[in-house]
Amino acid sequence: MSALFDARKCLFYALGHTTRTAKPIFRTPLTWTLHEGGQGAEKEAWAVIGPHSMRLVKALFKQSDKPVPATSLTHPLAAQQGVFPWETYSVANFSTRLSSASDGFVDYTARYGSLRGDETLTVSAYLQSRAELGGSRDDKREALVAGVARRLDLERLLDRPLIGLSNGQSRRLKIAHALLQQRSLLVLEEPYTGLDPPSRHRLSDLLHALHDAAAPSVLLLLKPSDELPEYITHVLHIGDDGCISMGPKKTVVEAVEKAQKIADGGSAYTTNAQVGLGETSDRVLVDMRNVTITHRNTPILNNISWKVRVGERWHLQGYNGSGKTTLLSLVTGDHPQSYTKDITLFDSPRNRIATTQLATLIGTASPEITAAFPRSTTLTAFDVVATGFSGVFCYRPTRDAEEVERVHHLLKELTPDVDPKTPYTQLSQSEKNCLLLARALVGKSPLLILDEPFQGMLPADLKRARKYLQTALNSDQAVVFVTHYEKEVPWDIEKGRYIRLKDGRVDFVH
Ligand SMILES: Nc1ncnc2c1ncn2[C@@H]1O[C@H](COP(=O)(O)OP(=O)(O)OP(=O)(O)O)[C@@H](O)[C@H]1O
Structure with missing residues (x-):
């Protein structure tokens, strides 16, 4: 299988900024090859940790920041398939609700009332329409949607209006949407936030299975405070200062945790016995x-x-x-x-x-x-x-x-x-x-x-x-x-x- 990208001592500069005057976005030259489905010397499953992880993904696939030298970044899989590099991946991002199409205020209380017009769009109709946009052929579409709904435990919800989905349920639907685009790589941005522990496990199992079969390969973008799923083998960490460290999970995580403890004086999760308790009354x-x-x-x-x-x-x-x-x-x-x-x-x-x-x-x-x-x-x-x-x-x-x-x-x-x-x-x-x-x-x-x-x-x-x-x-x-x-x-x-x-x-x- 081909590599999704191959970066060799690659630096990225913001577009329009010359390399003479500007500093690179990431201070460390990047040498990283991402193989499909964790193929390669070892079966690798990667997570990228740090606030600028999405910027790195866009720089790697869309060249939204300029790679220098230009020859230091190649996309063997896209070249082999005759497509643009950005056509080889899809993103599931969880910062907005699915129904929020406009830039204005989204009435999040609408789900509680009687639904009108486009608010009645069901999960099933939504998935069908996404599969169509993803280029799936008419005769294959039903089976594709049914398979994705089964894998993401959405079958029970197929008749529900989109707007009625809970926070956790709509996250699973967003992943389904990204899968229906049928790209080689699925990039998930903070997929675990807001998921309950069993759903987290189920999602990890699913991502593991997808990645292993390269159907599609999976790249996780996580916050530093997120727990790393067990199946992840390698981590690329971007520090606040733009320095990149990468390698096997254990090595990178230990180094990052050590640096963080020194930087901010310990964990966010300390509780003293009485801290935060109020004084109650009978009212x-x-x-x-x-x-x-x-x-x-x-x-x-x-x-x-x-x-x-x-x-x-x-x-x-x-x-x-x-x-x-x-x-x-x-x-x-x-x-x-x-x-x-x-x-x-x-x-x-x-x-x-x-x-x-x-x-x-x-x-x-x-x-x-x-x-x-x-x-x-x-x-x-x-x-x-x-x-x-x-x-x-x-x-x-x-x-x-x-x-x-x-x-x-x-x-x-x-x-x-x-x-x-x-x-x-x-x-x-x-x-x-x-x-x-x-x-x-x-x-x-x-x-x-x-x-x-x-x-x-x-x-x-x-x-x-x-x-x-x-x-x-x-x-x-x-x-x-x-x-x-x-x-x-x-x-x-x-x-x-x-x-x-x-x-x-x-x-x-x-
Ligand atoms: N308008 C609606 N039509 C149909 N089902 C609805 C509607 N509104 C809510 N539901 C269903 O009610 C259930 C409870 O939803 P709710 O958002 O209260 O859950 P939650 O505990 O807050 O979940 P989460 O932790 O994912 O936010 C869900 O199964 C959801 O799909």
């Missing part, structure tokens, strides 16, 4: 009694009763699709069925309290909000945090000096390297996530709903954010923290409260 902020939610005869939540009191710190857990986001949408008032259920919020029956008022009483951060936040906005970093006072998605002027100071305080604590005047769109994904967490915290709301708030954060940002949650919340603020990973919970989980959902039911609570 109940959220009271749900025997709540059941169905969508077109599909049961989503089943007979849920749950109370959240002042100062309580809750860890909410449950596998992908178990109903966590739906449960929280009843608390935030985003779910239309919340009006007709037995739910009391902040001492009022749900139908007596306006959703806009709830938005000021609850600070929320979630992958849905991250994906929905307008990308065509002119908002600056400062403005984005200030929208949190009213929980809105458009410019909201600060009212007084106290509000201005509060925004600056959070910017300093959570994004110290970001100029408050920087347009939101120019920031990295990790910086955006920190700002959206600051947005949730800015109003010091009595209730915080933090749904996987660390998703997409780089280790230094995560460490800063977690420390802030441990030390700077008011003791009477109640928090619901959603994560698949106990080590992310900012307080001592033995002392905090816990609720686990399974198939829409409360499976365990303490």
Whole structure:
């Protein structure tokens, strides 16, 4: 089998910058050959770790940065197939939801209501259309889609509307989409973020099998904090300084971990016994009694009763699709069925309290909000945090000096390297996530709903954010923290409260 690319002492320069005046993007000359399906001297399976990994992939395949010398980068497989190098790979990227076609605000609550027009597009129809675009022949298309749906455990979901898929389910669909393009290499950008542990294992097994059979070969792009799947044998690490180190997994990982410990003084996941716990009282902020939610005869939540009191710190857990986001949408008032259920919020029956008022009483951060936040906005970093006072998605002027100071305080604590005047769109994904967490915290709301708030954060940002949650919340603020990973919970989980959902039911609570 041919190599996808062959780089020999290759340096990359930003287009338009001469090699005389500019520094190379990556400081280390790259010598790396990626073979299909891990062929070669050893069967290699590679992961690239570091914030600029996608830039490296684009430089290698699209020459979006200039390779120097020009002869130092070749693409034997593309040459053999008579195609362009960028036609030999597809990318599955997980930073936006599938339904978000525009640059404006995406109404992430639409999934809870009655669906209209293009919102009714089903998983099955979507996959068929992607297979068609991927060039699959009519007579082969059905079988191809059925095979991909089976491998990604999507068969049960084929009749669901796209918009109804949970975060984890839509990730599997994105991988299916990339597979249907039938390229030689599948590049997955942070595929594990937001997946529950069994789904992670299943995905690793699938990627391993695909890669081994070169059907297609797989290249993973991961964050430094991600666990490396077992089947990965080799790692290429790009440091913040642009230096590249590469080789067998164990050697590279040990060296990187050592360097990181020295650089930032230890792990992000330390917890002292009492850190982060609030002072509880008997006042109940959220009271749900025997709540059941169905969508077109599909049961989503089943007979849920749950109370959240002042100062309580809750860890909410449950596998992908178990109903966590739906449960929280009843608390935030985003779910239309919340009006007709037995739910009391902040001492009022749900139908007596306006959703806009709830938005000021609850600070929320979630992958849905991250994906929905307008990308065509002119908002600056400062403005984005200030929208949190009213929980809105458009410019909201600060009212007084106290509000201005509060925004600056959070910017300093959570994004110290970001100029408050920087347009939101120019920031990295990790910086955006920190700002959206600051947005949730800015109003010091009595209730915080933090749904996987660390998703997409780089280790230094995560460490800063977690420390802030441990030390700077008011003791009477109640928090619901959603994560698949106990080590992310900012307080001592033995002392905090816990609720686990399974198939829409409360499976365990303490
Ligand atoms: N409008 C809808 N139509 C059909 N099914 C829906 C709809 N909205 C949600 N669902 C289904 O309800 C289930 C619960 O979804 P929810 O987003 O609450 O799960 P979750 O626990 O938050 O998952 P994740 O961890 O993946 O985010 C999923 O199986 C989802 O497909």
